[in-house]
Amino acid sequence: MKLTDNEIRDINKLLEAGKPLPEKYRFLLFDEKREVELVWNGKTNEICNVVLPFQVIEQVDEPRAEKNVKMQMDLFDTQTGRQIKGWNNKLIWGDNKLILSSLKNGPLREEIELQGGIKLIYIDPPFDVGADFSMDIEIGGETLTKKPNVLEELAYRDTWGKGTDSFITMIYERLALMRDLLAEDGSIYVHCDWRVSGYLRLVLDEIFGKDNFLNEIVWAYRGMAVSETHYTRRHDVIFYYQKREKITFNWQDISEGLTDATISKYRYADENGRKFRLHGRNIQGSPIQNNTDIDIKWLKAKPELCRVDYLDQKKGVKPRDWVVMDYLNVMSSERVDYPTQKPEKLIERIIKASSNKGDLVMDIFVGSGTTAAVAEKLGRKWIASDLGKFAIHTTRKRMIGVQRQLKKDDKDWRAFEILNLGKYERQYYIGVNPSLRERERQMQLEAKEKSFINLILHAYRAEATNQFKAFQGKKTGRLVAVGPVNLPVTRLFVEEIILECRQKHITRVDILGFEFEMGLFPNILDEANNKGIDLAMKYIPRDVFDKRAIEKNQVVFHDVSFIEIKPHIKKISIAIELTDFSVFYSQDAENADKSLKNNSSKVIVDKGQVIKISKDKNGIVNREVLTKKWTDWIDYWAVDFDFESKREIVRVKNVETGETEDVWTGDYVFENEWQSFRTKKDRSLELKSVFQECPPGRRKIAAKVVDIFGNDTMKVVEVTIGGRK
Numbered sequence: 030m031k032l033t034d035n036e037i038r039d040i041n042k043l044l045e046a047g048k049p050l051p052e053k054y055r056f057l058l059f060d061e062k063r064e065v066e067l068v069w070n071g072k073t074n075e076i077c078n079v080v081l082p083f084q085v086i087e088q089v090d091e092p093r094a095e096k097n098v099k100m101q102m103d104l105f106d107t108q109t110g111r112q113i114k115g116w117n118n119k120l121i122w123g124d125n126k127l128i129l130s131s132l133k134n135g136p137l138r139e140e141i142e143l144q145g146g147i148k149l150i151y152i153d154p155p156f157d158v159g160a161d162f163s164m165d166i167e168i169g170g171e172t173l174t175k176k177p178n179v180l181e182e183l184a185y186r187d188t189w190g191k192g193t194d195s196f197i198t199m200i201y202e203r204l205a206l207m208r209d210l211l212a213e214d215g216s217i218y219v220h221c222d223w224r225v226s227g228y229l230r231l232v233l234d235e236i237f238g239k240d241n242f243l244n245e246i247v248w249a250y251r252g253m254a255v256s257e258t259h260y261t262r263r264h265d266v267i268f269y270y271q272k273r274e275k276i277t278f279n280w281q282d283i284s285e286g287l288t289d290a291t292i293s294k295y296r297y298a299d300e301n302g303r304k305f306r307l308h309g310r311n312i313q314g315s316p317i318q319n320n321t322d323i324d325i326k327w328l329k330a331k332p333e334l335c336r337v338d339y340l341d342q343k344k345g346v347k348p349r350d351w352v353v354m355d356y357l358n359v360m361s362s363e364r365v366d367y368p369t370q371k372p373e374k375l376i377e378r379i380i381k382a383s384s385n386k387g388d389l390v391m392d393i394f395v396g397s398g399t400t401a402a403v404a405e406k407l408g409r410k411w412i413a414s415d416l417g418k419f420a421i422h423t424t425r426k427r428m429i430g431v432q433r434q435l436k437k438d439d440k441d442w443r444a445f446e447i448l449n450l451g452k453y454e455r456q457y458y459i460g461v462n463p464s465l466r467e468r469e470r471q472m473q474l475e476a477k478e479k480s481f482i483n484l485i486l487h488a489y490r491a492e493a494t495n496q497f498k499a500f501q502g503k504k505t506g507r508l509v510a511v512g513p514v515n516l517p518v519t520r521l522f523v524e525e526i527i528l529e530c531r532q533k534h535i536t537r538v539d540i541l542g543f544e545f546e547m548g549l550f551p552n553i554l555d556e557a558n559n560k561g562i563d564l565a566m567k568y569i570p571r572d573v574f575d576k577r578a579i580e581k582n583q584v585v586f587h588d589v590s591f592i593e594i595k596p597h598i599k600k601i602s603i604a605i606e607l608t609d610f611s612v613f614y615s616q617d618a619e620n621a622d623k624s625l626k627n628n629s630s631k632v633i634v635d636k637g638q639v640i641k642i643s644k645d646k647n648g649i650v651n652r653e654v655l656t657k658k659w660t661d662w663i664d665y666w667a668v669d670f671d672f673e674s675k676r677e678i679v680r681v682k683n684v685e686t687g688e689t690e691d692v693w694t695g696d697y698v699f700e701n702e703w704q705s706f707r708t709k710k711d712r713s714l715e716l717k718s719v720f721q722e723c724p725p726g727r728r729k730i731a732a733k734v735v736d737i738f739g740n741d742t743m744k745v746v747e748v749t750i751g752g753r754k
């Protein structure tokens with residue numbers, strides 16, 4: 030470092046006075062100098078390295094059977110095309126920072142590398158400020174806009190809260206993680222538009238190296254809105270970088286066909302009917318030299334001077350760095366009504382060019398699932414993630430549709446799993462260091478749990494109390510029990526509450542939990558009821574971790590939804606009928622009448638009813654309930670005919686031995702064996718499943734319902750088939 034004595038003195042003085050150093054020292058003081066660099070408030074090189082185990086919550090590997098489903102023996106699967114071994118595609122719900130860091134540093138990395146690593150990443154981050162978390166849902170002929178939940182809002186704030194600075198901070202760290210995950214011979218495409226393209230180019234140069242820049246691809250499209258103050262903005266930009274060299278680039282697979290004008294130039298045909306053009310061979314002294322499209326007579330007279338250019342040998346036009354392609358129109362069958370959905374044709378071009386069959390492709394901002402759908406259709410493996418539950422649900426439906434189509438076309442398809450970092454994410458939120466030794470971790474967990482309970486009580490607006498064993502708070506005449514931090518509320522947990530209620534004559538209780546053991550409802554509620562106890566179970570929303578949401582009184586503890594199913598048993602077959610479903614949401618219900626202007630209307634949700642409130646010119650309010658039937662709330666439901674047949678295993682690193690182990694979490698994976706759902710085209714829903722043949726004996730059957738907001742609930746029933754074994 031070449032600093033003069035004066036400069037050193039100056040720096041010391043400024044530092045002692047707590048004053049900032051002048052700009053010139055940035056280049057004099059630091060070791061690594063970048064000639065051109067993007068700097069923003071909050072820039073840091075610290076990259077997340079948290080490892081959380083992934084939990085498989087659902088597996089989808091058999092598109093819904095159209096007929097009676099027969100019992101399947103181990104290897105019968107070859108008959109149905111159902112995949113039984115090997116890589117399962119992954120649809121992961123959660124914040125992609127934690128997902129990427131866990132993929133990069135955790136045990137799943139080994140599995141990824143076994144597949145040859147991630148060969149292609151395509152991302153389309155939320156560059157259209159705020160467009161991603163509000164969804165329009167059609168109901169009773171009206172449109173209800175589902176607002177973002179607080180977690181989604183938080184993500185939105187993290188991304189756009191401080192304008193471009195926060196977007197760049199968000200994407201910088203994730204791009205660094207993606208670079209580390211990408212195979213050495215892999216490539217990445219980053220989709221954006223004029224809002225952030227300038228910044229992203231510099232960030233990508235920094236992370237991938239500017240020598241690894243390959244293209245700035247322009248996707249131009251048409252649209253309705255036009256500008257008269259400047260040129261109408263009608264293109265997106267897709268940056269294309271390689272990790273190192275030797276990447277896949279199958280230009281032949283995406284080359285464009287010849288234009289009609291070019292084809293018309295192939296005006297000759299040989300004796301076999303092959304069309305050709307005739308050119309000179311560029312021989313010195315030749316009268317036709319390298320002339321193009323010369324007369325056919327030359328071929329007869331002087332064939333050695335001619336070059337024959339056959340049409341069937343043309344590979345098409347090599348792809349250029351621009352493409353003109355329309356956005357999906359309103360009538361397109363591809364549309365799934367996801368606001369930022371991209372056309373499959375666009376993604377197809379990318380996947381075909383930059384990966385081969387069997388390669389692993391990743392999109393961690395998957396939205397409506399376009400990348401996953403195209404990857405599956407093209408025989409690639411995939412990993413996809415999204416923070417929005419609605420996005421995960423939309424992708425799930427879309428992928429089932431793709432699987433069904435592949436099955437119909439007699440083609441292979443791959444199973445996919447839906448995963449999350451749920452329980453462990455909570456542990457992470459409350460700040461327990463997962464790499465501590467067991468005992469220390471336990472101590473830290475206990476200490477943190479205390480402050481966690483206070484946090485939940487505060488968000489629930491309850492008052493803390495320490496007079497009880499099972500209760501930690503009270504609120505308006507009810508005692509409040511907070512469920513465990515990293516486990517679902519179990520039957521045992523509730524039974525202890527009931528016991529204390531009976532001993533101390535407590536009759537009104539709220540139980541708050543992140544998750545409730547499957548099959549807990551409604552039996553336990555009936556049991557409590559019979560003992561004269563009014564038990565209310567409520568979900569703790571994930572957004573309790575958002576201080577700002579608590580301060581704004583935005584955190585809503587929903588009642589659990591309620592499912593009723595009825596098994597139909599015929600000898601050794603069973604079908605499940607969905608007989609009731611209720612939810613208890615509210616959105617915009619408070620003061621809705623008052624805040625509405627005369628001569629206007631608004632759709633709100635009030636305790637599980639979607640209501641259209643209208644005010645006429647005299648201020649007279651009319652409320653029309655749009656959800657006429659309980660089925661209106663259901664978007665999708667699925668059945669697992671043998672719940673508890675697949676244990677949920679997580680791969681975790683044993684901190685003591687350093688070895689990776691498979692550990693059973695105590696839960697089971699829901700195997701999606703039959704499902705009925707609404708699509709944009711077909712709004713009908715079947716309420717009874719097909720009959721499934723099962724071996725005689727007792728078994729548990731699970732039904733999962735996903736409501737129109739994308740939230741899911743499950744119900745488990747125990748049945749005996751073919752008499753007791």
Ligand SMILES: C[S@@+](CC[C@H](N)C(=O)[O-])C[C@H]1O[C@@H](n2cnc3c(N)ncnc32)[C@H](O)[C@@H]1O
Nearest residue numbers: 124125153369370371394396397399415416417
């Ligand atoms: C522009 S959309 C992607 C649309 C997608 N290309 C398609 O064709 O449907 C961006 C997506 O990123 C998701 N997202 C935003 N922040 C995220 C985060 N931190 N982790 C995971 N997904 C996130 C949003 O939920 C949204 O679905």
